[in-house]
Amino acid sequence: MRGIIVTKGCEFFIEVGNQELVVEIKRKIEQMLGVPVDSQTLSVCGWELMDGLDMEDYPIVTEGTKIDLTIKSKAIPPNYSNKIQIIVKFSARKINIGVDRTDTVRSLKEKIHIIDGTPIKRMSLFFSGRELEEEFRNLSEYGIHEFSEIVVFLKTMNRLRDEPPSRKLSLVVQTSSSLLNAATIPLEMRDTSTVNDLRQLLLSRKILPVDDYLFIHKQRIMHENCSLRWHGVENGDSLYVFKGTVSRSEY
Known part of the structure; x- marks a missing residue:
């Protein structure tokens, strides 16, 4: 099967055997990109693929699955902080909120609710014209950084649907x-x-x-x-x- 290796700025296909070890895939990448095996981390959906396991151990890896390649680089500077300040903008006001880069969209909505009292169900959040639809994704995955501006749109009550019955x-x-x-x-x-x-x-x-x-x-x-x-x-x-x-x- 073919997997798609995704790294900063590019992506490419690579042939992956069902019983092929993760470390063997890293060796192929080393031959293609010149990146040493010990400098590579492969992951799917944020979960690291371990060197000693093969593709049969990861049934989520199928034809066309995107495998993220992270290349280890220089150490993080000592003044680096995972905490950032963002600007949350309503129609008539703005508020500053301190968040963690790995906070999820849902946790941001909860913070806005605690600070401002806006009901979570009424919030639609946008960054750079894009709605933050997937609540389990973290803010960094949407490219949100220090002093990013998040726009809050409020859904009208008649647009809010009642929760459907349990199935x-x-x-x-x-x-x-x-x-x-x-x-x-x-x-x-x-x-x-x-x-x-x-x-x-x-x-x-x-x-x-x-x-x-x-x-x-x-x-x-x-x-x-x-x-x-x-x-x-x-x-x-x-x-x-x-x-x-x-x-x-x-x-």
Whole structure:
């Protein structure tokens, strides 16, 4: 299959075998770009691909999957701070808010609500003319930096929809080859259940051993306290589970 290697300023295709080790893919990149293997970090959806595992251990990597290549460079300057100030602009006023570069769009909305009292459901946030639609993405992923201006549009009450009733979903949880030998686990859950509810269900039924886990839906890491509905999970969808915890790169 072909994967797409994405790095700053460019992207290119690379042939990837199902049983090919991550470190072997790095060697191919070294031959193509001249970047030493030990200077490369490969990741999908913010989750690092480990050298000793092969592509069968990462079922989210399929034909055309984008694999992010990070090249280690010089150390971060000592005066670098992950904290930044941004400007939040309403129709008639502006406020300054201190945020973390890795804060999500959702957490920014929550901060605005705490400071200003604006209901979260009424907010639509825009940066450089682009709506920040994906609430689980962090601010750095949208290119937001020190003194960026975020514009808040307020939805009118008649545009706010009532939450639809809860639905039961039939799901398949797929493990990697290194976890339960690539087991396929059918489940039924309400779409209002959170990812943590899913985790606890699998642990309580002793389907999964006690450990830290990541859940993936459509190549995106799922957030523990958000519902299946919030993640866009539909009836019949597959979710992938891996051992590990989320660790985002600092910008």
